[in-house]
Amino acid sequence: MSIKSNDTPRIRRTPEESRANILAAAEQLLVEQGPQSLRLADVAKAAGVANATVLHHFGSISAVHTALMEQMIGQLVDSIMAIEIPVDAPVEARAVGLKTLFDALETPGVARLAAWLELTDETSRLTVVREAVQEVAQKKISSAGVPEDLAEDMILLSVTLAVGVGLFGPSLGKLIGKPEGRARELTLQMLLANFQRLAE
Amino acid sequence: MSIKSNDTPRIRRTPEESRANILAAAEQLLVEQGPQSLRLADVAKAAGVANATVLHHFGSISAVHTALMEQMIGQLVDSIMAIEIPVDAPVEARAVGLKTLFDALETPGVARLAAWLELTDETSRLTVVREAVQEVAQKKISSAGVPEDLAEDMILLSVTLAVGVGLFGPSLGKLIGKPEGRARELTLQMLLANFQRLAE
DNA sequence: AACACTACTGACAAAAATGTCAATAAAGAG
DNA sequence: CTCTTTATTGACATTTTTGTCAGTAGTGTT
The missing domain is CATH 1.10.357 (Tetracycline Repressor; domain 2)
Incomplete structure (x- = not known):
């Protein structure tokens, strides 16, 4: 009974690409809206990935900030x-x-x-x-x-x-x-x- | 059966004094630690009042920031x-x-x-x-x-x-x-x- | 002294934000 | 094709932060 709709196939990047993608999205957020918009959910959404993906690559939102x-x-x-x-x-x-x-x-x-x-x-x-x-x-x-x-x-x-x-x-x-x-x-x-x- | 210990008697200020007290505490927090420390609990603690007191006078933490x-x-x-x-x-x-x-x-x-x-x-x-x-x-x-x-x-x-x-x-x-x-x-x-x- | 007013508060509710985990699926190796 | 690896994810748990509310307690008034 577990059917997974597959409208949007996953994008699988190399770790480096994924990190770069996330950081690029975060940078745009910072420039356009300031650091208070660098929340986990916002960064993930801007990067087009799930929250867990960001954490998978950086460990914490704080690490994203530092990077x-x-x-x-x-x-x-x-x-x-x-x-x-x-x-x-x-x-x-x-x-x-x-x-x-x-x-x-x-x-x-x-x-x-x-x-x-x-x-x-x-x-x-x-x-x-x-x-x-x-x-x-x-x-x-x-x-x-x-x-x-x-x-x-x-x-x-x-x-x-x-x-x-x-x-x-x-x-x-x-x-x-x-x-x-x-x-x-x-x-x-x-x-x-x-x-x-x-x-x- | 409801006994209220009264070790620390309440301080009752005029609304103006209370607002001034809270804003002074908030200013010190901003100067010493930056705006990310301007959280409701932090401001209230620094001002020596309960969280609800801050909200009573300003309505929201955002209003404290603006003020x-x-x-x-x-x-x-x-x-x-x-x-x-x-x-x-x-x-x-x-x-x-x-x-x-x-x-x-x-x-x-x-x-x-x-x-x-x-x-x-x-x-x-x-x-x-x-x-x-x-x-x-x-x-x-x-x-x-x-x-x-x-x-x-x-x-x-x-x-x-x-x-x-x-x-x-x-x-x-x-x-x-x-x-x-x-x-x-x-x-x-x-x-x-x-x-x-x-x-x- | 009794009363009205309201600043004040603790306990609780609600919302927001971060982080965990097991399952899924894309890509390469054999 | 099968297997291994791991990037990815939704669902859930935890923590943090904000906000609500009914009751408490100062202060001035009558």
Whole structure:
């Protein structure tokens, strides 16, 4: 008497594919709706699988969160690592590098990620961020043939401002009635002028 | 047969006092542990009352969240409204005003609040922010006897950067191995230099 | 002192969220 | 084709969180 209707045949993926599928769905949820939507049922539904499938691959919803953080941070680090901002280069080269940095940090997903990390104080998870930043800092700072102090300051300044602009520039600008990207534009101008000032 | 032990006599407050007590406890929870700790049981325990008491005064835990947002935003707006940053004033005056602004935005609670708002996309709640910013923008921008465009830009720039520094300056600086407050210092220097540049 | 009002509470109900498990079915190996 | 492996799943159990309700107890009034 046990008849199983088979309208929707199962999709059987490799473990890696399945994990990737679930994380992709979770990332979209995070970007579009925030971390409070990263519930087990929501993630499973968005991924098109059963709740138990998510748990089968990750063990717990918390592990999904950690994996998602790691993946998004990894992607962000990769995009940042590809940027070159020589402090002693001509102005145009620095401008391009800076814009790329701001681009990388201005996508909505990054803002959500940053806010999420800021609110997730479990120290275990902060380790992920620490490692990522150290990777960027070491490779970037040490490689440039520039006074380390200056380079470090410039990087700290650029990244901090880029994150701030990426997170709140659009919202604040819109609220004040400024055209899209105005905060970014102002900040970039100021950073470049400041670089020029320090280079003299 | 119904004997009530009376070791801890009830505290009976006015409705206003009770709401204030609960919101104060909730604020502390938010600042110290983040919004995921703003659960009914946690808030009630922190406030030293029963769960039902919280619901009696606010109706739902969600209403507590909204009220807390409104209160914290209100406090922040008040502190910002008290700041004067005349764009045409001497350098020292602008420096003091800017530092005050950064102070106001650099407390841990503000960072948590900003991140919380960023992640809470329910449009109903965003209204609170919109109104607050409009209040600041109107009074501040219109009052100063300065070209509106310039004043608006300076405010947008200052606030955006101050929020960014307040949120991520400490963490990023620590991760890179910079002394506490380095990002703030660099940003302030740059902002002042930029004001000077534009004033000429 | 008796009464009215209502802030307050414990016990319980309801809902939401996470996790467990045995059974099912897709894919490759023999 | 048969067997083994295991990704997948529905049904169920557990835990967590929110909300309800009737009764209790302060506080002011008459």
